[in-house]
Amino acid sequence: MEKGQLVYEGKAKRLYQTDDANLLLVQYKNDLTAFNGQKTSMEHGKGALNNQISSILFNVLRNEGIPNHWVKQISDDEQLVKHTDIIPIEVVVRNVAAGSLVKRLGLTEGETLNAPIVEYYYKDDELGDPLINDDHIELLNLVKQDDLTRMKELSLRINLVLVNYFKMCGLRLVDFKLEFGYDSEGSLILSDEVSPDTCRLWDVNTNEKLDKDVFRQGIGSVEETYTKVLERLKGVVSHG
Numbered sequence: 001m002e003k004g005q006l007v008y009e010g011k012a013k014r015l016y017q018t019d020d021a022n023l024l025l026v027q028y029k030n031d032l033t034a035f036n037g038q039k040t041s042m043e044h045g046k047g048a049l050n051n052q053i054s055s056i057l058f059n060v061l062r063n064e065g066i067p068n069h070w071v072k073q074i075s076d077d078e079q080l081v082k083h084t085d086i087i088p089i090e091v092v093v094r095n096v097a098a099g100s101l102v103k104r105l106g107l108t109e110g111e112t113l114n115a116p117i118v119e120y121y122y123k124d125d126e127l128g129d130p131l132i133n134d135d136h137i138e139l140l141n142l143v144k145q146d147d148l149t150r151m152k153e154l155s156l157r158i159n160l161v162l163v164n165y166f167k168m169c170g171l172r173l174v175d176f177k178l179e180f181g182y183d184s185e186g187s188l189i190l191s192d193e194v195s196p197d198t199c200r201l202w203d204v205n206t207n208e209k210l211d212k213d214v215f216r217q218g219i220g221s222v223e224e225t226y227t228k229v230l231e232r233l234k235g236v237v238s239h240g
Contacts, residue, residue, distance in 0.1 A: 084181030
């Protein structure tokens with residue numbers, strides 16, 4: 001598959017055209033950002049780690065019947081994906097109190113929630129990706145109500161799959177961010193990535209943080225942390 005023109009560059013990935021109009025080549029970057037871009041850095045090997053982790057998790061989700069854009073991994077830091085028109089909404093699923101939920105509601109970090117909470121955030125860097133609700137989404141005409149309902153249903157299904165899968169890896173899925181889009185046939189599918197950049201993962205026994213919080217909070221090496229996650233995932237895959 002030939003890498004064509006750069007069509008988009010975000011904080012964590014570059015997207016390139018290919019010789020197939022329905023496929024894009026995604027290159028994962030080593031850049032790190034936090035707090036809406038206020039904290040930035042670069043960590044060698046981070047892009048390759050996220051590419052491999054995301055490839056494993058997309059494949060797991062596909063095998064569980066979750067439609068997504070991933071096609072295959074083609075190098076250490078590159079993968080092929082279906083071209084999708086991204087919906088400008090980030091869906092966050094929370095299983096455990098952490099991050100902004102603790103600050104907003106006064107909960108205790110690490111407190112297990114009675115049931116998963118689904119939140120929506122408007123993807124707009126200038127506005128700081130604000131928290132929004134169903135009425136805001138309708139006001140801004142971001143997505144049809146039926147598709148928003150479908151996004152929530154898929155997010156909860158994904159949560160169930162990933163909670164169980166990460167548990168086999170000795171990891172607790174605290175919360176995570178998802179993005180959805182429409183493929184060339186107009187079908188709603190999971191897009192973007194699923195990695196320690198987009199998931200909060202804690203060790204089930206020690207609550208050691210094994211995600212981007214090590215960068216946000218300056219408590220460890222991103223490369224070492226993400227390598228631990230990849231090794232655990234590979235261990236489950238090899239025995240699966």
